[in-house]
Structures are given as structure tokens and as C-alpha cells.
Amino acid sequence: MSARSKALALTFCILACAGALASVACSDPDSISVVNVTLREFTVSVDQRVVPEGAVTFHVTNAGTVPHEFLVIQTDLAIDALPTDSDGAYREDASGTDLLDELEDIAPGQSRDLTIDLDDARYALICNMVHREGGTVSAHYSLGMRAALEVN
């Protein structure tokens, strides 16, 4: 083998190894998706609607003026068609839904993180706070605090 072809063979090896390392890093099963969530009266907004299967960190900010909650529910139901109680709040773990985790009582201006392993499925992200004032009961879910997330 000539010196030149030896050098070429070595170069090829280094590139191949670098490529192999890069592909390992790309398919790293420990990588975490981050979804930024903003809560306010009365919406839930997300900066991503579709994320890959695996760990997902929800960075949840209450940009409103009253406390809110953040629930992650696995369901095939439409986000505005979850089972509700008479006050309009989502009935937790009702048929067709699986409440996976939640952050309770997020104060106005506060940000909190929730990390969950999510399977290939559809999810509803909602606030299930119920506000009672005088004779008026208002469920934030029914007022519009819901967003869809797809994991695949």
C-alpha cells in the first residue's frame, strides 16, 4: 500500500467513526423534548403541537392574573369533548381518558417544569381549576383552557 493510499484509508476511517458517533448522538434515547406552555385567562398555548416519543419537559408559565393548573391527559377524545362534571370541570380519569400527571396551583407569574415519559398517542393539556365567586361557578376547562399535543 502506498503512503498516499494509507493516508486515504486512515482519513476514511476517521470520517466513518465520526459519522457513527454523530448518529449515536442523534438517536440518543435520553434526549428530552421541551414544550413551552403558557397559561392565561382562558387559554393554554403550546409552542409545539407534535413531539417525538420519550421524555417531554413541559415548561409551564402562568402569564395570567389568577392561579391555574396544568394537567396532562392521554386521550383520543377531542380536547373540547372530555367528560365533565356538572360544574364544567374535567372529570378526572373518566372513561376514555388517563390523567398522567399535573402541576397544581401555579401562581400568576410563576413558571414550573413537569417531565413525563410519553408514548406514541394523543394528549390533552388543560387547566382544571374551578373558580367559585358568589353564586357563579366557572371551570377553566370549559372556558377554553385546553390544548392538543401529539406524540409520535
Ligand SMILES: [Cu+2]
Ligand atoms: Cu386555569
